Structure formats: structure tokens, C-alpha cells
Amino acid sequence: MTVQRFLGTIFLAASASVALHAGQWSEWRGPKRDGVVPAELVPAAWPEKPSLKWKQTVGEGYSSPIVADGRVFVHSRRDPDEVVSAFDLATGKPLWSKQYAAAFSKNQYAMQMAKGPNSTPLVANGRLFTLGMSAILSSWDAATGELKWRKDWSKEIDTSKLFTGTAMSPIVTGGLLVVHVGDDGEGAFHAFDPLTGTEKWALGGHGPGYASPIVTTVGGVRHLVTMTDKAVVGVSAADGKLLWQIPFPDEWNENIVTPTIAGDVLIISGTRKGTFGYRITKVGEAWTPQQVWHNTDHPMYMSSPVADGPFIYGLSSKRKGQIVCLDARTGTAKWATEGRTAANALLLSAGPNLVVLTTDGDLIVARRSPEKYEELRRYTIADSQTWAHPVLLGTRLLIRDATSIALWSL
Numbered sequence: 001m002t003v004q005r006f007l008g009t010i011f012l013a014a015s016a017s018v019a020l021h022a023g024q025w026s027e028w029r030g031p032k033r034d035g036v037v038p039a040e041l042v043p044a045a046w047p048e049k050p051s052l053k054w055k056q057t058v059g060e061g062y063s064s065p066i067v068a069d070g071r072v073f074v075h076s077r078r079d080p081d082e083v084v085s086a087f088d089l090a091t092g093k094p095l096w097s098k099q100y101a102a103a104f105s106k107n108q109y110a111m112q113m114a115k116g117p118n119s120t121p122l123v124a125n126g127r128l129f130t131l132g133m134s135a136i137l138s139s140w141d142a143a144t145g146e147l148k149w150r151k152d153w154s155k156e157i158d159t160s161k162l163f164t165g166t167a168m169s170p171i172v173t174g175g176l177l178v179v180h181v182g183d184d185g186e187g188a189f190h191a192f193d194p195l196t197g198t199e200k201w202a203l204g205g206h207g208p209g210y211a212s213p214i215v216t217t218v219g220g221v222r223h224l225v226t227m228t229d230k231a232v233v234g235v236s237a238a239d240g241k242l243l244w245q246i247p248f249p250d251e252w253n254e255n256i257v258t259p260t261i262a263g264d265v266l267i268i269s270g271t272r273k274g275t276f277g278y279r280i281t282k283v284g285e286a287w288t289p290q291q292v293w294h295n296t297d298h299p300m301y302m303s304s305p306v307a308d309g310p311f312i313y314g315l316s317s318k319r320k321g322q323i324v325c326l327d328a329r330t331g332t333a334k335w336a337t338e339g340r341t342a343a344n345a346l347l348l349s350a351g352p353n354l355v356v357l358t359t360d361g362d363l364i365v366a367r368r369s370p371e372k373y374e375e376l377r378r379y380t381i382a383d384s385q386t387w388a389h390p391v392l393l394g395t396r397l398l399i400r401d402a403t404s405i406a407l408w409s410l
């Protein structure tokens with residue numbers, strides 16, 4: 001075994017250990033990128049009213065905060081720069097802050113949106129990785145903020161026509177850091193050695209969607225699954241080979257929803273296409289996605305669903321936002337709320353409960369059950385819009401609003 005490969009193996013093992021350690025929320029949608037809160041991070045009970053412990057102004061952006069080793073990391077913008085900041089989780093005390101030039105021109109149809117960033121950072125083995133609106137990938141020392149290496153595609157691609165610029169959140173799998181960058185014309189997956197920034201493989205093709213990749217193992221092979229701007233793809237996480245592809249065109253290239261695995265069913269959704277269930281099978285040497293069902297009544301727009309065994313819970317974009325439960329085996333709706341829940345909502349599966357953060361700053365706690373929708377608690381948790389994913393750490397709850405981040409005690 002080479003020294004490089006040995007270090008990569010150590011990096012992967014350390015990353016897995018960090019992600020599963022209590023109190024860690026080190027990447028997009030939590031320790032396993034699925035919106036499921038580990039049992040040790042679920043509060044024993046939900047109070048009548050939470051209390052604010054601290055609040056810090058961080059600048060604009062929709063990037064979700066992450067937590068590792070007692071630090072909170074936030075990627076934000078103070079135009080024309082992007083800012084990466086670290087805070088002490090317990091006290092909110094600023095630990096370090098770094099900024100870099102990142103000019104960004106917004107799409108003319110997205111003038112009401114902030115200039116990002118949208119991509120959620122990632123912490124692994126003491127490194128913090130950020131991906132900015134204009135496709136600037138940076139590796140930082142998580143303890144000190146020292147820049148270790150950087151890849152800059154901002155001059156090579158045209159992100160001005162994208163509604164939200166670069167939005168996918170980096171992922172570490174098999175000891176490699178993977179990102180997908182590009183524009184409406186074309187793009188590429190890139191896999192790097194996280195320690196050195198050395199590129200290990202690249203796969204050209206479609207531009208990225210606004211979704212973030214997950215990894216699932218099928219037949220002993222790790223599939224990196226994500227939405228491009230024109231399809232859903234499965235890529236070999238080991239060597240970057242395209243394994244399979246599901247055409248998924250959208251007239252505005254708004255492929256936003258992170259794919260979800262429920263049992264052996266892959267769930268994908270789009271606001272103009274509906275929600276689908278697929279199984280990935282292998283016949284001979286070919287991987288084949290087989291459609292199992294298609295639900296046109298409950299499409300999802302920006303909100304990614306969470307799975308609970310054979311059921312998924314999500315926000316349908318119909319009726320101005322309906323929380324729904326679908327049977328992942330058949331696509332049948334078990335129940336749906338009346339509507340007008342929110343323009344968007346971020347969902348967590350937390351023990352026996354479903355936690356829903358709406359863009360209006362409401363935090364809803366409901367019983368997670370395929371039998372019926374039962375709301376248990378509702379809190380007003382922010383004074384401005386909340387588009388970033390909440391971070392739940394037992395009795396601590398991190399919320400990012402339009403310009404600040406706050407820690408609440410449950």
C-alpha cells in the first residue's frame with residue numbers, strides 16, 4: 001500500500017468516526033446527509049418555549065451551519081466577499097473569520113434572492129471545505145482558519161444564469177472529496193485528495209443541479225447519486241465512471257431536491273414532474289434504474305424529504321405547501337396537510353417526531369406517523385426568513401436566518 005493510499009484510508013476512517021460522534025453535525029443534512037437526527041441527539045422532550053442562548057450576525061446566505069468539535073462553522077457573504085467564520089458552540093464567541101473576493105452577478109429572474117452562498121460546508125479530519133457561489137472550493141484548517149488549498153473555477157464557468165449559482169454541497173466518500181461544478185452548458189464532477197487537493201478523477205457532462213449528492217451502496221458498489229441540471233445520475237464513487245442515468249429535464253433547470261433512499265427505493269422529485277420511486281438493479285454488467293411508481297399529486301420543489309423505513313415525509317409544492325407522508329413502496333399518499341404551510345420547509349426526522357422549519361421562521365414539531373398528521377409544538381424561532389437547514393444537537397438547536405445565526409436551548 002502506498003503512503004498516499006494509506007493516508008487516504010486513515011482520512012476516511014477518521015471522517016467516519018467524526019461524523020458519528022455525539023454532538024457532530026459536520027455536513028449537509030446531518031451526520032449521514034439524510035436529515036435523520038441520531039438517537040443521542042434527539043431531545044428527551046420538547047419544551048413549551050425554547051430560550052435564546054446567543055446570537056451572532058454573520059452576513060447573508062442560505063448555506064446551512066455545521067458543527068464539529070465544539071465549533072460552529074458558517075459560510076456567508078459580505079458583498080463582494082464571501083466569509084467563512086467559526087464560533088464557539090457553547091458561548092457564540094467568535095474564534096476566527098476569513099474572507100476572500102467572490103464577485104457574483106445574479107440571474108435577472110432571481111433579484112429578490114440573496115447572493116448566497118448556498119452550498120453547505122463540510123468538516124472532515126480537522127479540515128473545513130467550502131464551495132462558494134462562483135465555484136471557489138477552499139480547504140481550511142478547522143481549528144485556525146488557515147487556508148490549506150483552493151480550486152477556483154469562477155473564471156471558467158458562467159454562473160450568472162443560474163438562479164442560485166453553485167449550490168451543491170461537497171461530500172467526502174471513499175477518502176475523496178467530491179464536488180460538481182459547471183453551468184447550464186456543461187459541467188464536471190471532480191474528486192480530490194482532501195489533504196493535498198490533488199485531483200484523483202473527473203467526469204465531464206451535464207452542469208450541476210441545485211441538489212446535493214448522497215452515497216448509497218448497491219450490489220457492493222458505492223453509487224454517488226445526485227441531480228444534474230438535466231438528469232439524475234449514479235456515479236462510481238471510486239473511479240468516477242457513470243453507472244446509470246435517468247433523464248430529468250426541467251424547463252428552468254430547477255433540479256433541487258436531494259435524492260433520498262427509503263429501503264431499496266430511490267426517491268427523486270421535481271416541482272413540474274412529480275415524485276418518483278426507482279430501484280437500481282444490475283443485469284449483467286449494466287446498471288439499470290427501474291421506475292416503480294410516479295406520484296403527480298405531490299411534487300417537491302426545494303424541500304428534500306426524509307425517510308422512515310418504508311415511508312417518506314416531505315413538503316409538497318401543491319396548495320402553497322403541504323406536509324405529506326408517502327408510502328415509498330407504492331408512492332401512495334398516506335396523508336397530507338391542508339396546505340399553506342410555507343413556500344419552503346426544511347425537514348428532520350428526530351426520534352418519534354418530525355421537525356419542520358418553515359421559511360417564515362416557524363419550527364413545527366409533529367408526531368412522525370404514517371397514520372395521521374399530529375402537530376405537537378410550534379415555535380416562532382426567527383424574525384426573518386429561514387432557508388438554511390436547522391441543526392439539532394439534543395437540547396441545543398442552531399438556526400440561521402437572513403443575516404445571523406442563533407443557538408436556542410430546548
